[in-house]
Amino acid sequence: MLKVAVIGATGAVGQEFVIALNRHKWFELTQVAASERSAGKKYIDAIRDPNSGILRWHNREEVPEYVKNMVVSKVDDIKPENFDLIFTALESDDAKIVEPKFAKTTPVISTAAAFRYEQDVPILIPGINDNHAELLNLQRKNRGWKGFVAPLPNCTTTGMAITLKPILDRFGIEKVFMTSMQALSGAGRSPGVIALDIMDNVIPYIPKEEEKVQVETKKILGAMNNGSIAPAPLKVSCTCTRVPVLDGHTESVFVETEQTADAEEVKKEMLKFSKNVSIKDLPTAPKDYIVVHDDPTRPQPRIDRELNDGMTTVVGRLRKDTAFDNGIKYVLLSHNEKMGSAKGAVLLAELLKDRNIL
Incomplete structure (x- = not known):
């Protein structure tokens, strides 16, 4: 067993x-570890509202x-050398x-997102x-570290990159257009104001989100080249919106492929990729x-987000697009607090252990 610590453990992601x-x-x-406000308390007391005594626990599980x-x-009291891994x-x-x-x-x-865009830092899915x-070992060497920093992607990037990978490998990709309908949990768990803003509403702007998705998708799908990542030469454009859904990011994706691809072929490639994933x-x-x-009415967040405990990317409405000569469009659903966050980070840790990088 590897010993691990979690920093920021009392917040929504830390709870995950x-x-x-x-x-x-x-x-x-x-x-x-968490803020000084929580330090010194038992975990169960640290997540309790000091005024009402109500647990600020955001998960459906106990x-x-x-x-x-x-x-x-306290974060400053953590001795990292005592751990094999820190989340x-x-x-x-x-x-x-x-x-x-x-x-x-x-x-x-x-x-x-602090280190996602640095040259010696991969964004791994x-x-x-x-x-x-393999870039993590170069990062260690460059910075004189025994460890490394391995960041997850933005949670909106995750589901789209997963679905684009089998399309890119088989048909090539010229352009991607995406509109997201993102869950409230992606904005944090602030009480009051956000509820008043979002009820009966769609907010058509999420600060810095579109830029993150556009850069990260190309880096994730890029190729290793002489110890660095050459971004994939596709073009990505997106519009990111917030909608009154609790968990699960829905995205409408339009893809212009290099080679002609019909919907049935793309479905087969996605399922083959899923079956053989490493x-x-x-x-x-x-x-x-x-x-x-x-089923053209799927995916739906309320029905599909917990599939395989939120670790599956669910695709539907896969069909030909008529605006491109070689075009495919579909809707995807990805659980932003499971695969797109803490549980995806644990999966990444498992991969690195399996590869003897941990």
Whole structure:
């Protein structure tokens, strides 16, 4: 068992880590850290509202027994050399300061954007760009670290990159246009104001989201070239919106392929990719990496987001697009708090352990 710590353990993403690591076959969560407000308290008390006494627990599952009485540490009190791996669930500004300190001695897997765009940092999605993991050893060498920082993609990028990979490999891609309908949980769990903003409403702008998706997709689907990643030469444009859905990002995707591709061929490629995906034997890997529905009313967040515990990307309305000479369009659903966040980070840790990088 590898000893791991979670930084930012009391927030929404940190809570997902606590769930994902419960009774894990390979990783043992031995320490949790959060803000000074929570430090020194038992975990169960740290997630309790100090005024009302109500638990600020955001998961449908109960708080796991193993973590309830674990005492929350200050971030500064964490001794990274005591761990085999550290998961961080921090805001980017904090991640820029904290993660390099930890990475000097210990691998860090991060949900923050702080290091995603640096040349020696891959943005890894297990099963999609596993070969980019070799860049982590170069990062260690470049920075003089024993560890590394391995960030996840933006949660909106994840589902789209997963579905584009089999299309790119078989047919090539010229252009991608995407419109997202993103869940509230992706904006954090702020009470009050966001509820007033979103009810009976669609918010057509999410700061920095579109830029993240456009850059990250090309980096993830790019090729390793002399110790760096050459971004994929496709063009990506998107519009990201917030909708009154609790969990699960829905995306409408239009793809111009290099070679002619009909909907049935694309479906076959997606399902073949799902069946043969490289990470299928890892503990957190879903039984189905991609599911393709023929029912034109699917996917739907309320029905489909928990498939395989939120680790499956669900595709539907796969059909020919008439605006492109070689065009395909579809709708996808990806669970932003499972595959797109903490549980996806645990899956990445499993991949790196399996590859002897951890």
